Amino acid sequence: MNIACGIEYDGTSYRGFQRQPESHGATVQGTLEAAIARICGEPAVVTGAGRTDAGxxxxxxxxxxxxxxxxxxxxxxxxxxxxxxNxxxxxxxxxxxxxxxxRFSALSRSYRYTIWNDSAPTALHALYSYHYGRPLDVxxxxxxxxxxxxRKDFGAFGHSPDDSNPKRPGPHSCVRTMLEARCLREGSRRLVYCDFTADAFLTGQVRRMVGTLLLVGQKRLCLEEFxxxxxxxxxxxxGSAAPPHGLCLVRVEYPEKFGVTNDDEDI
Amino acid sequence: MNIACGIEYDGTSYRGFQRQPESHGATVQGTLEAAIARICGEPAVVTGAGRTDAGxxxxxxxxxxxxxxxxxxxxxxxxxxxxxxNxxxxxxxxxxxxxxxxRFSALSRSYRYTIWNDSAPTALHALYSYHYGRPLDVxxxxxxxxxxxxRKDFGAFGHSPDDSNPKRPGPHSCVRTMLEARCLREGSRRLVYCDFTADAFLTGQVRRMVGTLLLVGQKRLCLEEFxxxxxxxxxxxxGSAAPPHGLCLVRVEYPEKFGVTNDDEDI
Structure with missing residues (x-):
């Protein structure tokens, strides 16, 4: 049997999604595989749509x-x-x-990067947002x-992961298709969201895009330079990479025939 | 000088707001007092509007x-x-x-109790909501x-804290004025909020009210019984008390002349 699951995780204490040699600490993939083995005594390899980084x-x-x-x-x-x-x-x-x-059947992935944009920090959002104290022109x-x-070469923001996705234009190509990219303020205007949807992302791409967008928001980089x-x-x-704890994989889309699109509007 | 501050905290690892003998673990009050002493070398007593429980x-x-x-x-x-x-x-x-x-100048306190009402648990809301798997008639x-x-005797849900608030009707009276009480579903309907505003609350009152409301929501208690x-x-x-980690003190209101009402619409 082939089983698909929708997964939610708090990445704070994980070394990312992908299994690592044990000495490197817990991963989400390793945790899921151990749980499956514990339930049915049978080893299984868990494959995720997005191989999220540590944190x-x-x-x-x-x-x-x-x-x-x-x-x-x-x-x-x-x-x-x-x-x-838990x-x-x-x-x-x-x-x-x-x-x-x-991974290979996915049509698109969506990521949200959350910025707590206030001179004072937050305690209740601290694990899930990046505190950025200076004013931002969103x-x-x-x-x-x-x-x-x-459809662009996003080589400015990341590198192509070493893998065998048959859909890629070439093994080291950084060409991807960005379907949506937006920044908006919400709530009492202290929360800034940067939302991105693409067919696929380069390693580190979202965090480096956000890091560079933060320079634009501070007017340290003009639109022409960007x-x-x-x-x-x-x-x-x-532009440097924004820290990992502000980032969340919020949605993966598949061809309708599979009926497995995962979307969590609560988070 | 008399300094008022708006404070946000993640109560997960605290033994509540109020200072305790050190062997009982960290409290929010103790943490704030230590921070003040560290800044100006002067001891100060921190008084909070609401003496929230552990967690x-x-x-x-x-x-x-x-x-x-x-x-x-x-x-x-x-x-x-x-x-x-942090x-x-x-x-x-x-x-x-x-x-x-x-504490004594406050006109009202508002608490929100958050329930994650879905058969599957949540990872990203786990620290700030109570997972309740069975259906609830909100x-x-x-x-x-x-x-x-x-204005009622709320003795069914708590006891009067031992203190000297001059506004109380009597030292052990459980009479308080509930200004607002509501339950609603939000987001993709998995989050249920129970919101309460009163002049003051008894010790444990919100968690016991929510515990009893959960019996109503399951139809184990009818409205007449409630x-x-x-x-x-x-x-x-x-009705028993709902666990502490779903509860959050969201707002304290003061007479307008003080200009210190604290309200966080983001949380």
């Missing part, structure tokens, strides 16, 4: 695993949540066709975002 | 302290946030008249809430 959260991650055990999806949800630590939750499970692959950041939309950075597609620019 | 959070707590040091409010905010752990944040500070008392809970509004429990004002009923 990055997810409200809408999708994974799949192939398994002999004939447990129903409802039993999988209950059993996994019973053995998982930093990882299984939101739903579904039996999917054998050809479904959480309208300028939004204008810069519009320069990110489309456009040049995007166009040159070289990592020789002043 | 309870606050987005809108108000405190005051009297101090000789002549630091400006802006400097207090910056200095306190620089030395406080589980306690000072949102604002203000010099207030000597007669201002964070409209019935809302009807029960309307029975809580008004009304009888409220009216009898005796703690001999099936």
């Amino acid at each position: 990055v959260h997810a409200s809408g991650q999708v994974v799949h695993f192939r398994i002999q055990s004939h447990l129903t999806p409802t039993v999988w949800v209950r059993a996994l949540n019973a053995v998982l630590p 930093t990882v939750a299984v939101r739903w499970a579904k039996e999917v066709p054998d050809r479904f692959h959480a 309208e300028l950041m939004q204008e810069a975002c519009s320069l990110l939309v489309g 456009a040049t950075i995007v166009q040159r597609a070289e990592k020789t620019h002043p | 309870v959070h606050a987005s809108g707590q108000v405190v005051h302290f009297r101090i000789q040091s002549h630091l400006t409010p802006t400097v207090w905010v910056r200095a306190l946030n620089a030395v406080l752990p 589980t306690v944040a000072v949102r604002w500070a203000k010099e207030v008249p000597d007669r201002f008392h964070a 409209e019935l809970m809302q009807e029960a809430c309307s029975l809580l509004v008004g 009304a009888t429990i409220v009216q009898r004002a005796e703690k001999t009923h099936p």
Whole structure:
């Protein structure tokens, strides 16, 4: 059986999604695989749609695993949540066709980066937002975002992960399609969200885009300079990566036939 | 000088607001007092509007302290946030008249209790909501809430704290005035909020009211039974206290002349 699951996790104490040699600390993949083995005594490899970095959260991650055990999806949800630590939750499970692959079948991923933009810090949002004390011109950041939309070489913001995704234009190509990029203020205007949807992202791309957008928001970089950075597609620019704890994988979209799109509007 | 501050805290690892003998673990009051002493070398007693229990959070707590040091409010905010752990944040500070008392001057307190009402748990809301897996009829809970509004003896849900608030009707009276009580679903309907505003609350009152409202929501207690429990004002009923981590002190209101009402609409 091929089982797909919607996964939510608090990445604070994980070394990222992808399994690492044990000496490097816990990973979300390793935690899920251990839980599956504990439930049915059968080893399984868990594949995620997005291989989030250490400290990055997810409200809408999708994974799949192939398994002999004939447990129903409802039993999988209950059993996994019973053995998982409370930093990882299984939101739903579904039996999917054998050809479904959480990473390779995905049409798009959506990430939200949350900035707490106030001179005073926050305690209740501290684990899930980046405290940025200086004023930000979010309208300028939004204008810069519009320069990110489309099919482009995003080499300015990351590198292509070493993998075998058959959909990639080439093994080391940094060309991706940005479907949506926006910055907005919400709530009492202290929360700033940077939302991105693309077919796929380079390693570190969202955090480096946010780091560079923060320079635009402070007017340390003008829109023309930002456009040049995007166009040159070289990592020789002043933008550095924003810290991981502000980042959350919120949604993964699949062809409708699979019926497994994961979207969490609460988070 | 008399300094008032708006305080936000993640109560997860605190033994409540009020200072305890050290062997009992860290408290928010103790943490704030240590920070003040570290900044100006002068001991100060911090008084909070609400003495929240162990594990309870606050987005809108108000405190005051009297101090000789002549630091400006802006400097207090910056200095306190620089030395406080990231589980306690000072949102604002203000010099207030000597007669201002964070507890005794308060006109009302507002608490929000957050329930994650879904068969599957949550990871990202786990620290700040109570996971309740069975279906809840929130409209019935809302009807029960309307029975809580008004000036009443709330002895069914708590006991009067041992203190000297001069505004109390009597030293052990459980009579308080509930100004607002409501239950509502939000987001993708998995989050249920129970919001209460009163002149003051009994010790444990909100958590016991929520515990009893949860029985109404499950139809294990009908509205007539709930009304009888409220009216009898005796703690001999099936409702138990909901766990502390779902509770948050969100707002404290003062007479307008003080200009210190703390309200956090982001949380």
